[in-house]
Structure formats: C-alpha cells, structure tokens
Amino acid sequence: MTPKRKKRLALVLSIVVGVSAAVGLSLYALNQNINLFFSPTQIASGEAPIGQRIRAGGMVVDGSVNRDQQSLKVNFGLTDYESDITVEYTGILPDLFREGQGIVAMGEMNEQGIFVASEVLAKHDENYMPPEVQEALDAAGKTADGQDATPKAGG
Amino acid sequence: MIPEFGTFSLILALCLSIALAVVPLVGASSGNAQLMGYARPLTAGVFALLTFSFGCLFYAFWTDDFSVQYVANHSNTALPLEFKLSAVWGGHEGSLLLWLWILACWTFAVSIFSKEMPQEILARVLAVMGIIIIGFGLFVLLTSSPFTRYLPNFPADGADLNPLLQDPGLIFHPPMLYMGYVGFSVAFAFAIAALLSGKLDAAWARWSRPWTNVAWVFLTLGIALGSWWAYYELGWGGWWFWDPVENASFMPWLIGTALVHSLAVTEKRGVFKNWTLLLAIFAFSLSLLGTFLVRSGVLTSVHAFATDPTRGMFVLVLLAITVGGSLLLYALKAPSVKSDSNFTLVSRESFLLVNNIILTVVCITVLLGTLYPLIVDALGMGKLSVGPPYFNAFFVPFMSLLTLFIGVGTLSRWKRNGGQMWRTLGVIALLCVLAGIATPFVYAGAMDWWGALGGGLMAWVLFISFRDVMNKVANKTDKLAAVFKLSRAFWGMVLAHIGVGITIVGITMVTIYNDERDLRMAIGDTMTLGDYSLTFTDVRKIEGPNFISDQGVFEVTLDGRPYTTLAPEKRFYTTTRQIMTEAAIDPGLFRDLYVALGEELEDGAWAVRFQFKPFVRWIWLGAIFMSIGGLLAAMDKRYSRKRMGAAKASS
Numbered sequence: 001m002t003p004k005r006k007k008r009l010a011l012v013l014s015i016v017v018g019v020s021a022a023v024g025l026s027l028y029a030l031n032q033n034i035n036l037f038f039s040p041t042q043i044a045s046g047e048a049p050i051g052q053r054i055r056a057g058g059m060v061v062d063g064s065v066n067r068d069q070q071s072l073k074v075n076f077g078l079t080d081y082e083s084d085i086t087v088e089y090t091g092i093l094p095d096l097f098r099e100g101q102g103i104v105a106m107g108e109m110n111e112q113g114i115f116v117a118s119e120v121l122a123k124h125d126e127n128y129m130p131p132e133v134q135e136a137l138d139a140a141g142k143t144a145d146g147q148d149a150t151p152k153a154g155g
Numbered sequence: 156m157i158p159e160f161g162t163f164s165l166i167l168a169l170c171l172s173i174a175l176a177v178v179p180l181v182g183a184s185s186g187n188a189q190l191m192g193y194a195r196p197l198t199a200g201v202f203a204l205l206t207f208s209f210g211c212l213f214y215a216f217w218t219d220d221f222s223v224q225y226v227a228n229h230s231n232t233a234l235p236l237e238f239k240l241s242a243v244w245g246g247h248e249g250s251l252l253l254w255l256w257i258l259a260c261w262t263f264a265v266s267i268f269s270k271e272m273p274q275e276i277l278a279r280v281l282a283v284m285g286i287i288i289i290g291f292g293l294f295v296l297l298t299s300s301p302f303t304r305y306l307p308n309f310p311a312d313g314a315d316l317n318p319l320l321q322d323p324g325l326i327f328h329p330p331m332l333y334m335g336y337v338g339f340s341v342a343f344a345f346a347i348a349a350l351l352s353g354k355l356d357a358a359w360a361r362w363s364r365p366w367t368n369v370a371w372v373f374l375t376l377g378i379a380l381g382s383w384w385a386y387y388e389l390g391w392g393g394w395w396f397w398d399p400v401e402n403a404s405f406m407p408w409l410i411g412t413a414l415v416h417s418l419a420v421t422e423k424r425g426v427f428k429n430w431t432l433l434l435a436i437f438a439f440s441l442s443l444l445g446t447f448l449v450r451s452g453v454l455t456s457v458h459a460f461a462t463d464p465t466r467g468m469f470v471l472v473l474l475a476i477t478v479g480g481s482l483l484l485y486a487l488k489a490p491s492v493k494s495d496s497n498f499t500l501v502s503r504e505s506f507l508l509v510n511n512i513i514l515t516v517v518c519i520t521v522l523l524g525t526l527y528p529l530i531v532d533a534l535g536m537g538k539l540s541v542g543p544p545y546f547n548a549f550f551v552p553f554m555s556l557l558t559l560f561i562g563v564g565t566l567s568r569w570k571r572n573g574g575q576m577w578r579t580l581g582v583i584a585l586l587c588v589l590a591g592i593a594t595p596f597v598y599a600g601a602m603d604w605w606g607a608l609g610g611g612l613m614a615w616v617l618f619i620s621f622r623d624v625m626n627k628v629a630n631k632t633d634k635l636a637a638v639f640k641l642s643r644a645f646w647g648m649v650l651a652h653i654g655v656g657i658t659i660v661g662i663t664m665v666t667i668y669n670d671e672r673d674l675r676m677a678i679g680d681t682m683t684l685g686d687y688s689l690t691f692t693d694v695r696k697i698e699g700p701n702f703i704s705d706q707g708v709f710e711v712t713l714d715g716r717p718y719t720t721l722a723p724e725k726r727f728y729t730t731t732r733q734i735m736t737e738a739a740i741d742p743g744l745f746r747d748l749y750v751a752l753g754e755e756l757e758d759g760a761w762a763v764r765f766q767f768k769p770f771v772r773w774i775w776l777g778a779i780f781m782s783i784g785g786l787l788a789a790m791d792k793r794y795s796r797k798r799m800g801a802a803k804a805s806s
Contacts, residue, residue: 004497011508018512019519026520026549030527033545037538055540072673072753072762091673092391092753092762095734132538 035106039136043109044083050109056085056117057104057133059144065099078105078115080133081142089117096122102133102144158223158302161211165300168204168259169292171197175285179278183351191278195266198281201288202263209243209256212301216243222309225249225301231315231730233701241326242316247450247466248301250329254446255291257330257337262288265341265366272362279348280341287340290473298466315701315730324384332377332404336442338370339411343439346432347481350488355432360422361794367418367435368789371411372782378404379778387738392671392749392766394774397546402525403445406518410438413514415785420507424569426498429489430511436481441518443474448525499571506564513557520549558612558659561652562619566626583618590614598769599668609663616656620649647788654780661773670767673753677760684767687748688712689721691763702726702735707752707761711741723763725752747771 037055038048048054061077061084068074075088076099087105097103097120107117121130129144141148175197182190212225216239221227229246230239244250262284269277295301345363349355381404386394395401414434421431447470498504524541531539562583566576591611595603624638627645631637674682681690693708704726711718721739728735738751746769753762 007497007500015512019516022516022520022549023523026523026545029545029548030524030541033542033548034527034539035542037540053542055538067756069757070675072675092751092764095736097754135538 037104037132039132039139040078040080040085041083041136041140043085043115048109050111053106053108055104055106055132056087056115057102057130058085058136059133059146060097060099060101060103062099075114078103079146080136080140081146082140085113085115087115087117087120089120093120094122100145102129104130104132157211157214158220158304161208161215162296162300162302164204164208164211165292165296165302168201168208169289169296171200171204172285172288172292175201176282176289178282179285180282183275183278183282186275188274191274194278194281197285198262198266201285202259205256205259209252212243212249212252213240215302216240219313221311221313222304222306223301224303224305227305227310227313229313229316231313231701233730234313234316234321235700237323237326238316238321242320244329245316245320245325246301248295248299250333251291251295251299251450252301253330254333254337255288255295257333258284258288258291258340261337261341265344269362275352276348276354276359276362279351280344283344283347284340287344287477290476294466294469294473298469312730315728318702318726318728318731318733318735319389321728322384322388324380324388328377328380328384331373331380335370335372335374335377335411336404336407336445338366338373339407339435339438339442341366341370342414342435343481346435347484349492350432350481350484353488353491355421355428355492357422357425360418360431363435364415364418364422365789365791365794367411367415368785371408371415372785372789374404374408374411375778375782375785378408379775379782383775386771387740391736391751391764392738392768394665394771397524397541397543399525399528400449402521402546403448406521406525407438407441407445409514409518409521410434410441413511413518414438416507417511420504424498424504426504427508427511428492432485432489432492434511436478436485440474440478440481443470443477447471447474498569501567501572503564503567503569506560506567509560510557510564513553513560517550517553517557520553521546554659555608555612558616558655561655562615565619565623565648565652579622583615583622586618587611587614595667598664603667606663606667609659609667613656613660616652616659620653624649642791642793643787644791644793647784647786647791649784650787651781651784654777654782654784656777657773657780658777661770661775661777664770665768665774668769670765672765674763674765675756675760676763677758682765684748684765685746686713687718687767689748689750689765691761694759694761697724699726701730702728704737705752705755707750707763709739709750711748721748721750723750723752725755742772744772745770 035053035055037057040056040058042048043056048056056078058078058080061079064077066075071090072092073088073090074093075086077084078087079085087107089105089107101122103120103122105115105117105121106119107115110116137144175194178197179191179194182188182193214220215223215226216230219226219230219232219239221230225246225248229242229249234242242249244253262281265284266277266281269280342363345359345366349359378401381401382394385396386392414431417427417431417434420427447467450466450470524545527541528539531537563580566579568576588611591607591609591614592602594610595601595606598606624641627641628634628637670684672682672684676682676691678691678693681688683689688711690710690712691707692710695706695708697704697706704724706722706724709721709723711721719741721741723739724737726735726737727733736751736753738749740750741748746767749764749766749768751764753764755761
C-alpha cells in the first residue's frame, strides 16, 4: 500500500471505530435512561418496579387533592377508572393542573405503593389529553369523564 | 376578497416555481444560455408572488377577518396589535407560509448577490431551490392553506392566540429559526448543483461559504432566542430541557457547525470535498426532519399545532424524497469529485476533521435519543421517554473534547506542524488548569471539579485566541496597527470561539451554583437569597387587554438597603380560559433574580419559586458572540473583492 492509501485507511478505520463506539455507548446509555410509562392499573397490579424512575399518567381524582398546611407537600389520586394510585409531590403544580384533568407524572414507586413524583406535567390547554393517558383510558375501556366507552367494532 | 388573492398568488407562485425548477436545469444541461437566463426573472416572480400572498395573510390578521379559519383560530379583537401580527406564524398554517416565504427570500437573495457566479451554476442552484419551493408550496396548498374560510357562518370573535405565545420572544424566535433552517437549503442547493455539474473547486466553496455562515448565524440566534423565551415564559427558569423539539433545531446546528468548518478546509486546501457535500445534504435534511418532528404532531409540545396525519405524511414524503434523491445523486456523482491535495496527520486539516467527527457523533447521539421513543412507540413496544441524563452523559464530555480541539486546531498550521506548537500548547494548558482550579475558589470559596472544568475551558479558548492574535502580528513592526488590519474572517473566528467559551461558563456556573427554592409564602414573609432578601408585601388584582391577573409584590433589599421591586403575575386569559405564569426577573450580567408565583394556597398564602441564577445570561451572550463572529466571517473582504474583480472582468 502506498503511504497515502495507508493514511486514508487509517482515517476511515478510525472514523468507523469512533462512530460505532459512539453508537454502542449511546444505545447502552439509552437503556439506562429511558423512563417507561405505566398506567394506574399496571401499577396497582404490581407491574411497576420499585425505586426506578418511571412515568405514570391518568386522570386526577375529583376531590382527592390534599395540600399540607405548612409546606408545599401535596398528594392526590390518579385513576384510569379501573384502579387508583396515590401520588405524592412536593413543589409547585403546573398551571393547568386540576381535578379531573389528565396528567403525566415522573417519579418512582416507594415501598408503601405510593408514587413519589419529582415532576408533574400538565400541558397546553384544558382540552389536551396526554396520549399515554388516552391510551391507558382506552385500555381500561373508559372515557375521560369515567363513563364506559362505547365498545369499538371488533374490539 | 383579499384572502382569495392570497390563495391565487400562492397558486401562481407554485406554477412559476415549476418553471423555475425545470427551465434553467434544461438550459444548464444543454448549454442553452437563454434558458438559463430565465432563472433570475422566474425567481423574482416567485418571490414577488409569495410576498404578496404572505402580505394578504398579514392583512387578514390586521383587519380581524374572522371569516378566515386560521385568523379566527389564532387571533382575537382584544389581542394587542403586535401579537395580532406575530400570530401570523402562531399556528401551523401560517408558520408554514412563513417557511415558504423565507425560502423564496433566500432564493431571491442568491439570485441578486451572485451575479459573478458562472451562469450554469447559478441556474442549477436556483432550479434546486425551485424544486424545494414546489415541495413546500404543494404542502401549504394541499394540506395547510391559511386562507381557508368559514362560510357561510363565521364566528364574531376569534379564539385568541395561545397565551404562551403572546410574548415578544415569539415575534422573533420563529422567523430567526426558520431563516436558519431554510438557509441551509442554499448550502444544499449548492451541493446538488456541484454534484450535477461534477465541478467542485475552491471558487465553489468561496461562493457557498458566506451563505452557509449567514444561515448558521440565524439558526444560532433562533435557538438562543428559543432558550431565552423558555427561560422566562415557559420553563420556570430552565433554559434547556433536551426536549425533542429543542433537539430538532439543535441537530441541524451541530451539522451546520461542522459544515461551516469543513467548507473552510475545502476552500483553503481543496480537501474534504465529498465530506462537505455530505454535510450540506444532511444539514438541510435535518432541518426538514426538524420541521417534520415539530409540525407533524408526533411530538406533543407547544410547537405541535397539527394533529392532521396527512400533514405529517406529506413532510415525511418530502423528507424521504430529499434524503433519498440527494444521497442517490451523491452515490452516483461523488466519486468524480476529487480532493486535490494531501496533509499530514498533525495539521490543521486533521484537527478540523476531528472537530467534524465530534460534532457528527454528538448529532448522532442526539438523533438516537430523540427518535428512539418514536420508533419504540411506532413498533408498539410501549411508551417511554429519554431523560436529560442520557443527553448530558454524551454532550458534556464530547463538547469538552471539542473545546480542547478548538485550541489545538486554531494554533496548528495547514499541511504540517513543527514541535513549537506543542510547547506553546503545553504552557497554555498549564495556565488553564490553574485558572480552572481558581475559578470555583474565587466564586464560591470551595472546590468544584465541574466549575474547574468550565473555567479551564473558557481560559483555554481565551488564551489560545490571544496567542493566535499575537502570532499573527509577531513579524510586524507596528503591532497595534497590524492587529487592526487582521481580516474580518479571522476576527469572526476569534469572536465565535470566545463565544463558545462564554456559553460554557454560563452553562457551568448556572448548573452548579443555581439556588432554587419553592416556598410557601404568606403576605409579610421574608426569605433570603444570597445577599438579597425578598419580602412578600402584597397581591394586587390587575387587568390587561385580554387577561386579568394576580400580581404578587416582592420588595427586594440588598444588604438591608432597598434594591428593587419584583412583581410576578398569575394571569388568567379570559378568551382561551387559560392560566399563565409570568415570572419577574431582575436581570444582571453575573446573576438573575427570578421570582414566579405558583398556585394560591389557603389563607392567602402562595406557593412561590425563587431562583438565584448566576451567569445565566452568559449562555445567550455566548450565542450572540458566535453570531457576530459568523456574520463577520461572512462579510470578509475576500468575498466582496472577488465580486468586484469578477464584475470588472465581465464588463
């Protein structure tokens, strides 16, 4: 091989090795940092891992929002109208958070079966429904206001 | 009648752009000068028609024409005038028309400012731009016309603009970002033209460089504006979230940055030609991907207006045609484009190649993290999201490495290097380690390794740039005069690199020393934040043009003396029935004080977020430095002198 070709080969090889190492590493890092979504039914049946960062979503149960008198601690119920879970959160709730609204929360399950949220997301406008929550409701066969959804053809 | 004129001129523009896409290309491949000569007037025609069409939409907003669906859905009689006009791009349809119009602007600008370019290349470039205009023109007309009417019954008043978007930041953020996105279409068109003709020389690189630089500047500013807007309006004080929508604009920026540097090598040294072409193709493809991600509704965010799946499909098809077509052309033609010089392993070329590889790798990791949830979802394997730790895990080490190479690349020479450079670099590196370790001690009196890294990198860029300037004037007798005679391109580079350092300092400091507290505050309560103490004195009811608001009053004292009053608001927009948080910020070069009202609790107490954000403005200040640098480089005399020389030769 001529020196020029050798150099070119070294260059190409280093690029290939560099890029594949990067892709491999990022796939590994991806698997460490993905946050899976669980519906209240899945959590109630014990599918969600304890102590791992996950996302949970559903409708905020009417009349369940409970503020601590001294701090910013708050807890509320989250439902897909089949099962309920309790969510605990400390901090400021988003502007669009209210009872009967579909929300997604990020956090982890503790030993007592309570979802400890580090972040509560309620987005955009009052008619907006997070797609994950919509899917969870569909799975439970309910509509956003808790009525039985009309059975779909074939389903 | 006016909206119909808008649609009509849009259709005419589409017809003209079909001619623009076909006629000059035929002329260029058959060597027919007359046919190629049509490129410029056709471009002017498309530009004029699209400008008129865009003007019609402005007029509809100006006159509150609620018979137009798009106006009715995004405006309101009570909306202040400046927001009525910026509401033109406050929704899907209008923002696409803005996209199209900006594309026409770039095309027109190329046709005006490239008089000295060989006719054949200009004809090809404009024709490729014409093809892109056809694609997006069809998109607007077929799936998202902003001129569709509510007939016969139209609402008496509009639904109002999303309150999040009623902000000065929105007036400028989308046009800037689009100028950047669409600007890469020029680099793309140049690349395709070069592939079609098989000619890629230093002159080609010199023509396409200023365009690429300017597009990159707009994209930089657009991203910075978006981050700043998120900071005070949306994010409760956060300035970057690795949200897919942010990534969508960041990916073309990364590849665009690589392209700017690769073009420099292609112009100066005649190497990396194929690589440059590939980067140009990918920069624009990623812009299209960004448009698809943001506009198709696959992502849920403030930016996702559209939920109509045909629109998403349309952009996806456009994207597939662009990427597939251009890569096919590349595969066929690229082997004929040869690089005509070589370089040793330790040379500026090599270091710029390393820069390109790092930027590309970072872009790939961002792309993976952005698309992974979408792919998993599309395959029906569940819903998941990728968290910021993933992105940070790659971004921080790679960008630190990149900053090191900024230094090495700047001081190295083209072709080959002596050992002198390594000695210089060693001395500077030692100084930077000291400066880095000193940084956290000086600021906070305690060691912090991340702070040391940030400070060290800033010092590295600064010292290297200083050394570089000194090198440039080392052989001159009057050094000060020589400093002022250095080229604009050189100063552009220095400024842009210092901008990187400034942004790094901003990110590092605000990440480490940010003091954030969410507290329950009753009237009369006081809290301290650094040397400041804030007393919650009152909550007032105030009324805006289209909202009512609770305004908290916080008296701020510094070392016991009255300093300022901060008045954050909780607004209720009456038409859209939405609640919005307006933070109150006391900005400063070295720190921001940030107060935002959460929700009202029992007994008149409020949940309040306080933040002390050191150096947060440096993040955007760095972007401004980078942009000024990019502009200076684009305005270098070498481009205009060529222009003048060529003009003289042709007359």
